[in-house]
Amino acid sequence: MSDFLRKIQLIKDITIQLPISKKDFTEKFRNNVDESDFSFVPFEVFQSSRNEYKGNIDGSAFELKKRRRLFDTNYSFAKVTGSLIERNDKLIIDAEILGFRKIMILFFGFTIFFYLIAFTGMMFGNNNIPFFALTFLLIHMSLVLGIPYFVIRRSVNRMAYDLERDFHYWATKN
Template structure:
């Protein structure tokens, strides 16, 4: 499953080298990321914080994601988890950006089941007025178009979110290191 998600760009790996010590990176991370366990907070948009991210950091690993903001259409679904290690004068950060959540499997399963039932009932039920049918056969092209939209739009939104998060993480980590 993980390989398939990487192939369709819903999970990406990045590696960044930063000219900073491990202790300084942890300190900068804590000043730029609000401490959170990344669970669902219903009124998160009303919290006031100048930090763009929320997450946590341990001795050699971290996880964070973008904070929800009021009237922000660019909310990222992606979550960043990573490890870091110090090698001579460089800090090597290996991170995974994951936009796919396991609870989406339920949504996809229900949608695929609905479309399979609709397709099979429109193809295999005989007669002019079958007793149980979702769509007549002449709506079959509409059904395929609808299915491509209902599965395709979330896919492209999540893929764009992962791609944007890769860019933001690289940019922000370098910015944290260079700013005083």
């Protein structure tokens, strides 16, 4: 499943090289990322913090995701897990950006099941069903399944861009 999600760009692997030591980066990570265990927080948008990310770091591994903000239209579904490797006075960050969550299998499963029942009912049911009903159902299905896909894919690509930009900023900032 992971290979399929990579193929359709809902998982993305990135590698970032920074001119900073692992110790300094860990310190900057802790200053710029709020400590969190990613549990459900009901009113997260009303919590105030200057930091844009929440997550944790321990040793040479980290997890983070964007903090939800009030009136934020950048849907941030992506979660990042990564590892830190220090080599030749450079820090190499290997990160995996995951936009697809397990709960979405339930959504897509129910949606496909609903449309399967609708198409089966049209095929084996009454023969007086107009052609535009089938066309409408196909267009509706493509929108209901396509819009979440493109939103998640954009979230993954946006997270890759923001992560690389912010990590370089943290490394060069005093």
